[in-house]
Amino acid sequence: MKYTASEKEILSLVTMYNGISRKQLAELSDLSQASITKITKKLIDDDLIMEGERISSGLGRKEVLLYSNPHKFTFLGIDIGGYLVRFALSNNSMEVLHQEEFFMDELDESHNKDEALLERLNQFLKRTNTISSNIDAIGIGVTGLVDIEQNMILNIPNRKGWDEIPIIDIFKKTFSCPIFLDEGGRTMAIAEKTLGKAKEIRDFIVVQIGFGIVSGIMINDQLLRGSSNVSSLLGHITADENAGRCLCGNYGCLENIITFPMLEIEYKKRNGLYSSIGEAYKHNDKIAIEVCVDTGKALGIALSNVVNLFNPNAIYIGGPIFDVLPMLLEETKRTIILRANRFATLALSLEENSFGQQQGIMGALTFAKINFISQL
Ligand SMILES: [Zn+2]
Incomplete structure (x- = not known):
C-alpha cells in the first residue's frame, strides 16, 4: 500500500515521539486537525499505529496518545565498527529484542568479508529463532567510507581487507527486504535526531x-x-x-x-x-x-x-x-x-x-526504520 507524504510524516512523528496526541501532531506537522484525524484513522486501520492511554490536556479535556504498533514490523541493525560488529533486532517501537556483538578481528582470516559477515549474521538469526523473511528492513552503519549508490563499503580505515565490499549484493541473496547502507556517524546522527536529544x-x-x-x-x-x-x-x-x-x-x-x-x-x-x-x-x-x-x-x-x-x-x-x-x-x-x-x-x-555505547546499533536500527517508512 502506498502512503502519502503527509501520512509518512505522521508515521515518522509517531516513531519519534512514541506516545503523542493528535493535537501535538497537528502542531508539529502544520497539518490541520481534520487532516490529522483522517490520517491517524487510516494508520490505525492499517495497524501501523495504535491508541494508548488518555492524558489530561488541561481544561478537563482528555487526549489519547498514539504509539507505533510494536508488532507491525521487525528491523535488523548491523553496526560495523573498526573494532566491534553488533547485530540487533528491534520491533516497530525500536525496542531491541536481541543483540549480539563480536570482534572485527574474528573476520581477519576470511577472504570474503561480506560472506563471512553474512555467515555470522545467519548464526545470530538462527540463535534468535528469526526467519529472514520476517525482517522488514535492514540498516547497516559502517565506520568507514561507503558508496551508497553502488551499495558498497569502499574502505574501513582501521581494518585491512575491507575495501570495495559489495555488501548489499551479497546480503540480497538471503534477504528479500530493503537493505540500507550508510556511514556509521550518519546513522548515529539519525538515531539522535529520531529517538534522542536532537528531535x-x-x-x-x-x-x-x-x-x-x-x-x-x-x-x-x-x-x-x-x-x-x-x-x-x-x-x-x-x-x-x-x-x-x-x-x-x-x-x-x-x-x-x-x-x-x-x-x-x-x-x-x-x-x-x-x-x-x-x-x-x-x-x-x-x-x-x-x-x-x-x-x-x-x-x-x-x-x-x-x-x-x-x-x-x-x-x-x-x-x-x-x-x-x-x-x-x-x-x-x-x-x-x-x-x-x-x-x-x-x-x-x-x-x-543519548545511547552511549548503543549509539551505533541504535543508529543502524533507526536508519532502517526511517528509510523503510519513506518507501511505504
Ligand atoms: Zn587517518
Missing part, C-alpha cells in the same frame, strides 16, 4: 570515540555528505603533523592521538606504571590525568574548528573512552568553549549522546 535541533554533530572516531553532521535537518559522500571524517583530519602515521596513510590524524590504543601508547610513552591508562585513572595517577588533559585539548581544538565552521546548536559526544576517562570529556568541553568563537558558543550545548 527539535536542526544543526548538530554527533561524535563517538572508542577504538576509532566517528562523527555525523546534520545541518538544517539534512545529513552532510559532501560531493563524494566523504564529509564528517573527523578522525582523519590532521591534528598534529609531527605525530605518527595513521592507518589511513596520512600523518598525525586525530585518531592517532585520541582512541583507546593511542591513549595507551601515550601513557606508556610517558612511563606510566599501571597496566592500563584506565586502571591508572581510577587511582588518580598523575600521568593518566596529564594524558587526558593533553588529548582532550587536541579533541577540543578539532571540535572548536568544527563549531566555527558549522555553528551547530549542539554537539553530542559519547563512546567508551569517555566512560573510562571522564576527565577527557571535561577537558574537551572546556577547550571548545575556550577556543571556538564566542558568538558560536553562546547557544552551543555540549552534551553526552
Whole structure:
C-alpha cells in the first residue's frame, strides 16, 4: 500500500515521539486537525499505529496518545565498527529484542568479508529463532567510507581487507527486504535526531570515540555528505603533523592521538606504571590525568574548528573512552568553549549522546526504520 507524504510524516512523528496526541501532531506537522484525524484513522486501520492511554490536556479535556504498533514490523541493525560488529533486532517501537556483538578481528582470516559477515549474521538469526523473511528492513552503519549508490563499503580505515565490499549484493541473496547502507556517524546522527536529544535541533554533530572516531553532521535537518559522500571524517583530519602515521596513510590524524590504543601508547610513552591508562585513572595517577588533559585539548581544538565552521546548536559526544576517562570529556568541553568563537558558543550545548555505547546499533536500527517508512 502506498502512503502519502503527509501520512509518512505522521508515521515518522509517531516513531519519534512514541506516545503523542493528535493535537501535538497537528502542531508539529502544520497539518490541520481534520487532516490529522483522517490520517491517524487510516494508520490505525492499517495497524501501523495504535491508541494508548488518555492524558489530561488541561481544561478537563482528555487526549489519547498514539504509539507505533510494536508488532507491525521487525528491523535488523548491523553496526560495523573498526573494532566491534553488533547485530540487533528491534520491533516497530525500536525496542531491541536481541543483540549480539563480536570482534572485527574474528573476520581477519576470511577472504570474503561480506560472506563471512553474512555467515555470522545467519548464526545470530538462527540463535534468535528469526526467519529472514520476517525482517522488514535492514540498516547497516559502517565506520568507514561507503558508496551508497553502488551499495558498497569502499574502505574501513582501521581494518585491512575491507575495501570495495559489495555488501548489499551479497546480503540480497538471503534477504528479500530493503537493505540500507550508510556511514556509521550518519546513522548515529539519525538515531539522535529520531529517538534522542536532537528531535527539535536542526544543526548538530554527533561524535563517538572508542577504538576509532566517528562523527555525523546534520545541518538544517539534512545529513552532510559532501560531493563524494566523504564529509564528517573527523578522525582523519590532521591534528598534529609531527605525530605518527595513521592507518589511513596520512600523518598525525586525530585518531592517532585520541582512541583507546593511542591513549595507551601515550601513557606508556610517558612511563606510566599501571597496566592500563584506565586502571591508572581510577587511582588518580598523575600521568593518566596529564594524558587526558593533553588529548582532550587536541579533541577540543578539532571540535572548536568544527563549531566555527558549522555553528551547530549542539554537539553530542559519547563512546567508551569517555566512560573510562571522564576527565577527557571535561577537558574537551572546556577547550571548545575556550577556543571556538564566542558568538558560536553562546547557544552551543555540549552534551553526552543519548545511547552511549548503543549509539551505533541504535543508529543502524533507526536508519532502517526511517528509510523503510519513506518507501511505504
Ligand atoms: Zn587517518
